[in-house]
Amino acid sequence: MIPRRHVSDDERRARIAVRHALAPEYRVDSPEAATRAMTVLHATESATVYLSCWARVRSADIADIDRTLYDERIVVKQLAMRRTLFAFPRDLLPSAWSSASARVANTERARMSKDVVNAGLAIDGNDWLDRARAEVLALLADAPEGLSALDVRQAVPMIDVKVSGTSGEVWSAPRVLTYLGATADIVRGTNVGRFPTTRARWTLTQHWLDDASPLGSAGDGYREITRRWLHTFGPGTEDDIVWWLGSTKTVVRTALAELDAVSVSLDDGATGWVLPDDLDEVVDPGPWVALLPVLDPTIMGWKGRDFYLGPHRNQLFDNRGNAGTTAWVSGRAVGSWIQDADGVVQVRLLETVSSQAKHALETEAARLSEWLGGVKIGTG
Template sequence: MSSALGSTRLVAQGLITRPHPTPAAAVTAFAAMQGQDLPGVLASAALRTPSNSIDDVLTDLDEGRVVRGYPMRGTVFLMPAADTAWITELCAGPSVRAANHRKQQLGLDQEQLGLARDLAAELLTEPHSRAELFTRWDEHGLRTKGGRGYHLLFHLIAEGTVVYGPWNGGEQDVVLASAWLPPGNGLEGRFNGDLDAATAELLRRYLTTRGPATVRDFAWWTKLTLAQVRRGLALIRDEFDTDGAEEPSYWRPGLLEEAKGLGAATAAPLLLPGFDEFVLGYQDRLFAMTVDHHQRLVPGNNGVFKRSVVLGGRVVGVWTRSGRPGRRQFEVDPFVELSQRVAARLEKQYAAFPFVAQ
């Protein structure tokens, strides 16, 4: 496939012009960024801002502007605190229902979930680490090993009781949603309970930051039904340009002209974290790589994405950071031959990369 789509999406994603003044503004524009690789998603937010500062991301965490939750697909996402409640209420249902089977396998029931909820409410009058929360649960007979603690925490986050909040030096502490999230931002408070309006707002942000993209991309991303997505699209279709294809793509007005005007800038080499939305934000990732290269990016298709090297809208290699603090080494495993000029620019990118810790 032509690299044009990849280059255009790089511009939409803010990776070329870095248009968002703060990490919180970037996360708000995206609505959610996939975040199971915590250092990676923090870097993803920084990479879309002019400052490219990891400290700015950590400040937004500590001051409660961004959090992580489980809004959809059973996957943790970095999200704006002001939007976490309504997005989770809109999208979390399918993943919670799917998790109920696993809950039974783990020997967990509603009584135990209720106890976990009550103990969390008692402990989290101030932020605590996940390990501290699990210790409290263990002390009261809620065995957390074997995935049980993780599963209990998933349920409490997906139901809107707790979220991952401030940075504690190595991870995010767990906090009560009622104390940490701005009030009145559930579906009822933001949209008077109108699911179509909420879907339209989430779709608006998705298409603005990831377009050109289709409604099927969005339905895959959220796991909302196509019928629900199309009702939301009907409310905002006129806000976007489209190609009019049988399966149409949509994008923000002016995007194609902006990408064209940026010229060679869209072909500059980039280093991205492993789970960046440029790679994971679409149902079909082959717009940015071949099948063989995809297998090298996600070995064994095991869901673990390596850090990507992007050139001209295409994934052309993976990269690692090895060694001990103070003696880190930058290594690239290219999928294609890279020129010395590209290699030198990648070294500069590495030196400026927003790592969360050295």
């Protein structure tokens, strides 16, 4: 019997350097390439897409990233896995629409329909949502440049309401638009804010993208997203993929089987999975450092994070499981970074690193300070 391939923590950290385009010689040439390297970029925090690209692209300014998002539209924001907003490579969107986004939309619809009935707005919550959808889509059909959430709310009075949710939250018109974004009826289009603020105009998906259509079944979609995740983050455990997708073990096991994924052993004794053509050892590229933003996809890529977090989980994550900024040395998160009153980036280490690594981090901090040009962003 051929022994099962073992992937050590050292090799997993080398894979981060190479696959995540973080080691300098593996950086990429465009924001689109940076997005593809990571499968998707987190976009909940408006600045994260920009700073995740900054860390991975050899040379890109804010205008380059804006052009990718809003002019070329080859990277598009979409609510998907774990009800989280991500920036997707355009060709991966159909896979999300039929799988992860559809799952979110179905969950949102069930909750909102129940809330609408409980609030006394309608006897049939599904009918109310269908009527709201029809009115919003009719409005946006005549607005190819898109409308702000405020514009939509004022033009569609039936969604200009406040509804108490079952978990105690109060929602209104933006929740309806978020739901329609998950169904892929509408999309966050042109940003009328300035970095790092996002004030998106909502527009019909068919207006924003000329090739918008779901890809087959939910299974087809999950399989393609899982395939790309494995290339970016593999090896990962079944639990890692279930958590990242916000899906079920059945979905993940089916995708892994259809991909002919290969099991490997990991240092902690767990079983990881890789694509069948990804069994060759990834060679350590040598020392490297990186400064990553809040919710960067590298820090958020796995459920099991000990191989890159070590003892620093509580210092780098909040109690909701969201990561703040991070400073990295050769595949390990060793601290964070902040900005001072003048917007200058300062590294805050949680452990002792070599003098060479400390100098490299200071150099990266200076590079990021120059790139931001005094603009303040959220760091925690």
